[in-house]
Amino acid sequence: MNELLTKLERTYGITILYASEVGSRAYGYHLPESDYDVRFIYRFPTNTYLGIESFSETISTREGQIECHGWELRKAARLGKKSNPSLVEWLKSPIVYRNSNQFKEQFISICEQSYELSILVLHYEQIMKKNIEIARKKGKAKPLIHAVRSYLAIQNITDIQTIPPIDLFDLIQAINEKGSTLVDNTIISFIQRMKNVRQCSSIEIEEVISCLGKYKLIESSKRSEKGPCQFQSFVVNQLKC
Structure with a gap:
């Protein structure tokens, strides 16, 4: 490179x-x-x-x-x-x-x-919603992975009040170590399975999506x-x- x-x-x-x-x-x-x-x-x-x-x-x-x-x-x-x-x-x-x-x-x-952390939350929220819609419409795993990463970024920002890492597994580790709630096992299982395969059923898609609405919106900024x-x-x- x-x-x-x-x-x-x-x-x-x-x-x-x-x-x-x-x-x-x-x-x-x-x-x-x-x-x-x-x-x-x-x-x-x-x-x-x-x-x-x-x-x-x-x-x-x-x-x-x-x-x-x-x-x-x-x-x-x-x-x-x-x-x-x-x-x-x-x-x-x-x-x-x-x-x-x-x-x-x-x-x-x-x-x-x-x-302004609230700007980051809005950004990831838009990506999450867009990819949820695509995942449901096309039944594809890739947009659902994007939606999950965006959700984890939101959870990281709102719970830990910091700019999130971008690696999926680093996001999970940061939330589980420093956040107030652990990442749902449904999400963890989905991510681990996606390391080897890129196919999922409509039932699995809906199970994962049902976990992506559980976050709180940020109320304050962090601007110096x-x-x-x-x-x-x-x-x-x-x-x-």
């Missing part, structure tokens, strides 16, 4: 500060034939920022089974100020391909102090008033490197 990242740097004249895997491989339920979903954050040389020419804030490319999508540093910081859910999934990924000068640790620390200033300082420091 490092070869591909270096190739992207040469092609676009950028420095990749951070790169990670998202999607099924990072969520912990991929198959051997699953694609790779690489996400990265990059910066241009200092002279580019001092010039008058515009530059691309996004880069997307695909090579075989590897899909790559990147955000320019300042764009990523702006999205962080808005509590963007995708950004923290990139930063929370357990599969990291590049992490320059502890970029991940610094950025996620600011996000954890600044993010220093958040916007911290994102700004972080960008300035990264551009100095």
